[in-house]
Amino acid sequence: MYVDLMKSDATDFDVAAAARVSTIGSDGLDLNLPVEPLINYLMRDRHGSPFEHTRFTFYVEAPIFVAREFFRHRAGFSYNEESGRYKELAPTFYVPADGRPLRQVGKPGAYQFELGTYKQWMTVSGDLKRISAEAYSTYKRLLEMDVAREVARMVLPVNIYTSFYVTCNARSLMHFLSLRTKRENAKVPSFPQLEIQMVADQMEAAFEEQMPFTAAAFDTHGRVAP
Ligand SMILES: Cc1cc2nc3c(=O)[nH]c(=O)nc-3n(C[C@H](O)[C@H](O)[C@H](O)COP(=O)(O)OP(=O)(O)OC[C@H]3O[C@@H](n4cnc5c(N)ncnc54)[C@H](O)[C@@H]3O)c2cc1C
Structure with a gap:
């Protein structure tokens, strides 16, 4: 997973200044005023709107199945994605790294994942590589026959990479992180797929x-998220 913070207009001071407009107006722009205690108070009491006066734009490269999960996040998010209609897609496919847990146990909503056997590992990685290569050569063959890109892409699997721009504010980002990371100290635990965690962890950094x-x-x- 590749994540790059393209640009940001987001500081702790922005949040404090937005919050202080309700009490001291534009005097809240004083850089000498303390920021950390106010932010702690806003977070603790879930006064969320001051966190919206910030902006992050990320460029993300991830498999389509990750992008699909990502795009479910609507509030405070803007997206633009590369087009399979307007450009030929590159032959970049996701195959999990050695050690990616393969077996799910437990119940829906709270699965635990275990490593699996060597045979499972060889089958998963071998099949993914074989099917990705076959699908891409079929895609190329269709393009060479002058079939439209929007039709030829239908043969491609969801582990092919896509790329997108995503812009959000700190409040929407925290909501995303609360759902797409896995941390022991989370008040409300979430169970996101490993690959979207790999994106979310980079965004959190x-x-x-x-x-x-x-x-x-x-x-x-x-x-x-407040
Ligand atoms: C572990 C996990 C498993 C999941 N499994 C599934 C699944 O099996 N099937 C599936 O379809 N999805 C699944 N999802 C996606 C999930 O249902 C949400 O669509 C996704 O997490 C985005 O969350 P959200 O709607 O809170 O975020 P956003 O769309 O960013 O919304 C943020 C907040 O704004 C408010 N809001 C936004 N839109 C509305 C609205 N229309 N009406 C009222 N309030 C609104 C809500 O308070 C919401 O929490 C899963 C997500 C996770 C993290």
């Missing part, structure tokens, strides 16, 4: 860098 007090408060208060 960028979030921590841009907004350290907000990211720390999110984590301290149980990883519930």
